[in-house]
Amino acid sequence: xxxxxxNQCAGEASVIFSRKSDxxxxxxxxxxxxxxxxxxxxxxxxxRLMIPKxxxxxxxxxxxxxxxxxxxxxxxxxxVLAAEPRSLTMRDIIAEIDGPMRVFECFAKETDCALFDxxxxxxxxxxxxxxxxRVLGSxxxxxxxxxxxxxxxxxxxxxxxxxA
Numbered sequence: 001x002x003x004x005x006x007n008q009c010a011g012e013a014s015v016i017f018s019r020k021s022d023x024x025x026x027x028x029x030x031x032x033x034x035x036x037x038x039x040x041x042x043x044x045x046x047x048r049l050m051i052p053k054x055x056x057x058x059x060x061x062x063x064x065x066x067x068x069x070x071x072x073x074x075x076x077x078x079x080v081l082a083a084e085p086r087s088l089t090m091r092d093i094i095a096e097i098d099g100p101m102r103v104f105e106c107f108a109k110e111t112d113c114a115l116f117d118x119x120x121x122x123x124x125x126x127x128x129x130x131x132x133x134r135v136l137g138s139x140x141x142x143x144x145x146x147x148x149x150x151x152x153x154x155x156x157x158x159x160x161x162x163x164a
Contacts, residue, residue, distance in 0.1 A: 016103055016132070017094060023051045024059045024097045025090065031069065032085040032141040039078030059097065066096045085141035091133050093141075101136075103129045 027045050034040050042060065046053040060079055063069045070082045081088070094101060104125045116122070 016101075018098050020055075020059055021094045021097045023049075023056060024063060025093055027051065027056060027060065028063070028068070028081065028088065028093060028141055029144045031079060031081045032088075033145065035081055035085070039072045039076065039080050041078040045079070063096060068093065068096055081141075088141045089137045090139045091136035094136065101129065101133060103132060 026049050030045055030049055031040060042053060042057055045051070045060075046056045049056075060069055060071070064071045064079075067082055068088065069079050071077070071079055091101070113119070119125075
């Protein structure tokens with residue numbers, strides 16, 4: 001899997017966001033939809049969203065440490081959102097999961113590029129990152145919903161959740 005920066009990795013297509021962010025966002029949308037029902041178990045989230053359980057566990061533990069979700073112990077335990085869905089933007093969630101968004105590799109560190117100060121494309125690259133951040137910041141978990149009458153991507157054979 002390529003890192004968050006756009007680059008070519010052993011024949012893989014370029015990616016902007018990691019699978020970890022995809023799984024994290026989908027699981028948080030699921031928790032937002034189930035908010036009134038109480039805690040949701042790791043197994044239920046993994047099964048309903050077709051996410052490997054071990055990988056999901058690491059993502060949710062990371063999000064719990066960051067205060068995005070709460071992990072409740074006990075027989076009726078599971079995971080719940082720690083904040084209102086309207087207050088959690090896609091930009092902020094991705095940053096919590098993957099760190100600061102970098103669309104272009106050369107933005108990772110100024111010290112890594114001898115041409116940084118004279119880069120002719122720097123302003124364009126910076127604008128692209130700002131625009132992506134602006135768009136992602138304009139969507140919250142409250143903007144996304146499962147198809148009517150379902151709480152699972154499996155119910156209609158969907159491979160992913162689409163936004164409203």
